Amino acid sequence: MGTSDRGILYPARLPTFRRVAPPASVADRVRWFWIPEWDLAPGRVSRQHVIAFPACNLVVEPGFVALAGPATRADVRDLTGRGWAVGALLQPAAVPALTPDPAAERDGYRHLDLPDLHAAVVAAMTSPDPDPDPGPVPGPVPGRHDRAVAAFTAWVEARVPVPDADGRLANALAAAVDDDPALVRVEQVAARLAVSVRTLQRLARRHVGVPPAAMIRRRRLQEAAELVRERPGTDLAALAAELGYADQAHLALDFRTTLGFTASSYRSAQ
Template identity: 60%
Template sequence: MVDPHRGVLYPAKLPNFTRVDPPADVAALVNWFWIPEWDIAPGRSSRQDLVAYPSSNLVVEPDLVGISGPTTRISHRDLSGTGWAVGAMLRPAAVAALAEDPTTVIDDYRPFDAPDLHAAVSAAMSDGEDPRRHWRAVKAFSEWLGQRIPAPTEEALLANAMVDLLISDPTMLRLDQAAATLAASPRTLQRLARRYVGLPPSAIIRRRRLQEAAQALREDPTSDLSTLAADLGYADHAHLANDFRTVLAFTPSSYRGAAHNPDEN
């Protein structure tokens, strides 16, 4: 199981956050549902920084339904006031059914026309004291997905298997390795990645390694950067540092210091 918090750069700053596994009937469509709830003091805000999974998300908020595509850089959201969201981290099989071309929503978050989904999830979340509100919201969301999205094809399931492999197996460092494991050609995996994810397989592998590097730096402030780079399959420390600068706009050393002093960020 992939750690749902792996892409959160400063976990100590998370609002009240609930992760819910999908019901069995939509497990081929959703990795997990995520439900943040927050109550920020007037005049203050809380920034949530992410190096997100290479996935799209369908999100219900009090005033809209939105779809976000995979990201190529650090992303953030500033929370203020009181609020909630119910998001579904989509598997590739669902992405293809909801976004005609997922490359068009890369690094974007845009409204998604689903008034019935909004009404059902909002009704479930309307009573903030109801201990079953998360279960009700996920049930409503899952029912909507099951009605909206047809049963995944064999191709869609292969796309699921490809992404599962690339984001969870640290030994997968090259496309040809994944192709051999899945008994598919590299060209097929490249086509599936474009159609069902929006990013090439190489970008999915880089994102996993960057998340793992950030997690390791959070968990062990004394870790040697050269050793960490080698453990994660980078050619050397310089390549790890370049990935950090390209995606996160800071170095591994500066992130390590910030991760252990989150109140200063």
């Protein structure tokens, strides 16, 4: 399964939304940039449900910059009017530069005083596009999203340190959990990275804000929602086994406690 809309419960309801791979210069600090935009008719509301990745996000909105902490429940936001955001899903290695205790940021959305980042991204998103190069062979003109990602990238390069050995290992932890559905126990992740479970717990505490086991549960729930949506005829017991749940009851419990509804009701709502 890919990650283009993983974690988004109702992709068809989304406004304009892009995920942009980071330039190589900051790929060790940003997993990807994401940019939603919306322009809704008066009185209309677009409700967005997201199973966020177990990570921190640095988000620029028109009026402020915020640090979104690691989520332990589904995130629901009602969009109205006209707006946009430019966010960076942070690699674990980048987190200590923004908060000394990511666990304290859980399910939070804390405003940060980062006027230089805010000014650069807002200027990129609100300035008119330049005219094409009038030369004999016009070159491509960067759009607003490209300019916003470039401004965000420049800020990260200047303000977020290059990862040390612990940061690189924390990045490897997140990559292993997020990218390999065969890893369903913390001990398997520790063996993959050739470290102890205690080391993984220490890394997650400093760089992620939720334990490794919670990171695995979050990835499995994202995958479960994606499979229920994309393969509506799949038997839920078979799906639970495919994702490494002990049984269908554990999958059902994960849906209810995190999302507040059952896998069956989610499937019916598509």
